[in-house]
Amino acid sequence: MKHTLQLESISKWLPTASKPIIISGPCSAETEEQTIATAKQLAATGKVHALRAGIWKPRTRPGQYEGAGEEGLKWLIAAKKETGLPVTTEVANAAHVEACLKAGVDILWVGARTTVNPFSVQEVADSLKGVDIPVMVKNPINPDLELWIGALERLNKAGLTKLAAIHRGFSSFEKGPFRNAPMWDMAIELKTRIPELDIICDPSHISGNRELISFISQKALDLDMAGLMIESHINPDAAWSDAKQQVTPANLGKIIDGLVVRTVSSDNKTFKDTLSILREQIDQLDDEIMSKMAARMKISEKIGQYKKENGVTILQVARWEEIIQTRITLGKAMGLNADFTSDLLKLIHQESIQIQTKVMNKVEERV
Numbered sequence: 452m453k454h455t456l457q458l459e460s461i462s463k464w465l466p467t468a469s470k471p472i473i474i475s476g477p478c479s480a481e482t483e484e485q486t487i488a489t490a491k492q493l494a495a496t497g498k499v500h501a502l503r504a505g506i507w508k509p510r511t512r513p514g515q516y517e518g519a520g521e522e523g524l525k526w527l528i529a530a531k532k533e534t535g536l537p538v539t540t541e542v543a544n545a546a547h548v549e550a551c552l553k554a555g556v557d558i559l560w561v562g563a564r565t566t567v568n569p570f571s572v573q574e575v576a577d578s579l580k581g582v583d584i585p586v587m588v589k590n591p592i593n594p595d596l597e598l599w600i601g602a603l604e605r606l607n608k609a610g611l612t613k614l615a616a617i618h619r620g621f622s623s624f625e626k627g628p629f630r631n632a633p634m635w636d637m638a639i640e641l642k643t644r645i646p647e648l649d650i651i652c653d654p655s656h657i658s659g660n661r662e663l664i665s666f667i668s669q670k671a672l673d674l675d676m677a678g679l680m681i682e683s684h685i686n687p688d689a690a691w692s693d694a695k696q697q698v699t700p701a702n703l704g705k706i707i708d709g710l711v712v713r714t715v716s717s718d719n720k721t722f723k724d725t726l727s728i729l730r731e732q733i734d735q736l737d738d739e740i741m742s743k744m745a746a747r748m749k750i751s752e753k754i755g756q757y758k759k760e761n762g763v764t765i766l767q768v769a770r771w772e773e774i775i776q777t778r779i780t781l782g783k784a785m786g787l788n789a790d791f792t793s794d795l796l797k798l799i800h801q802e803s804i805q806i807q808t809k810v811m812n813k814v815e816e817r818v
Contacts, residue, residue: 456607456614461649461677464558464585464613465537468500471712472678474539474651475703476503476530478693479516480523489685490530492700498707501558502530502538503680507547508692509564516691524554531557539587543571545578552582560587561602563619563656567591572602576609585613587651594621594634599641603648616641617680618671619653630659630696633667635674642675649677655696661687664698665706672712681706747799748806755807765807771800 461472475493480486486504493499504527508518519526524540531538537557542548543565551559559579565571566589579586586606591598603614618638620631638650652671654664668679684690687697698706717723758765775796782792 456603456645456648457612458607458614458645458647459612460647461585461615461651465500468678470677471672471707471710472501472651473499473703473707474501474503474678474680475499475683475700476538477684477690478505478655478682478697479508479691480504480506480519480526481516481691482519483526483529485685486523486526487530487533489683489700490534490536492685493683493703494534494536496700496704496707498704499536500678502527502534502536503560503682504530504538504540505692506540507543509543509562510692521550521554524550524556528555531555541565542575545574548575548578552584558585558587560617561589561606563589563592566602567593567595567598569598569601569605572605576605576611579606579611580609582611583613584611585615586611587615587617589617589619589653590621590637592622594632594637596637596640596644599637600644603645615649615651615677617651617653618657618676620657629657629663629667631657633657633670635670638676639674651678651680652676653680655680655682655693659693659696661696661698661702664696665709668706669710672710675715744799748802751803751806752810755810758807759811765804765811774800 461468465472477486477489490502493502504523506518506523506527507520508516510517527538527540530536539558539560540551540556541562542551542559543562548559561572561575565575575586588599588602588606591602599616603616606614616638618633618641620629621634621637623632625632638652642648642650652667654667654671655661657667658664664681668681671679681703682693682697683700683703684694684697685699687699688694690697755765757763775793778796779789779792783789
């Protein structure tokens, strides 16, 4: 279901920015010297359109650096005066909003730990009624698209139209190569539901490791995201928070230079004609896949009836294991990724079980 929000694109509230929009700065504003020095080096690269720094840091456990507080806003504004670049920071409640507005912060963002709580988002929204300021909303920690959309809706209903989303990945119990699982499908679904919404990717929090930032950044641009928020510090290894995922301003420049920026479409007639032919082929194949899938489920229904008549359970573990092993092997031979084949088979199996469950638990009408 598509959602209609009254939105202004980032290009209107960051008029000097070009795609990709780059927002960068330290994870935390630690000292005035560190904040301003980082900002000046970032500005010198000529690639940054806005400066970021955490002033209030929501930490998992006490005892970790929780930010400089309102004193840090002075450093952020000083960095703005030194560089001429707009500045942004995270807010989690009405007090934060009031302090930022008073200090002259240009852009606010709602963090992942706040997005997950509608009460907190509503407090921020209420405190911004009648204020014409851009607000970016990070995805919630857990993969809940409705919470993400709900936060944007609450702000929009408060009269805020300069909105953008930040894709920073999702927490997962499973350990993988990333700090936060990208779950690109969530960002794609958000864009599908709200096409006019600009999405900024946060490769720093997705990767948790500066070595992966280039990879994540390119992936985000290939998915037509509007820009990147990358954490940068004059001395990353000495950073007071999230040291491993920050890069120096010089390395940020190299990362940006190495990115390939592609367009959404092309005016080349040959390209358009070829793409049209290929898409027609895709459409035909999709029709065949849907037809075959429907036929498969009809057979699953017959199997369910046969099991019911013979008092046999729905789940047959040995048969399922056989399907997984043989189909993945076949898929590999045909050039299909094993994880893709496994995920596809699991979805098909779940649907087959649901169909057989309905058949086996159907109460026959008595005449």
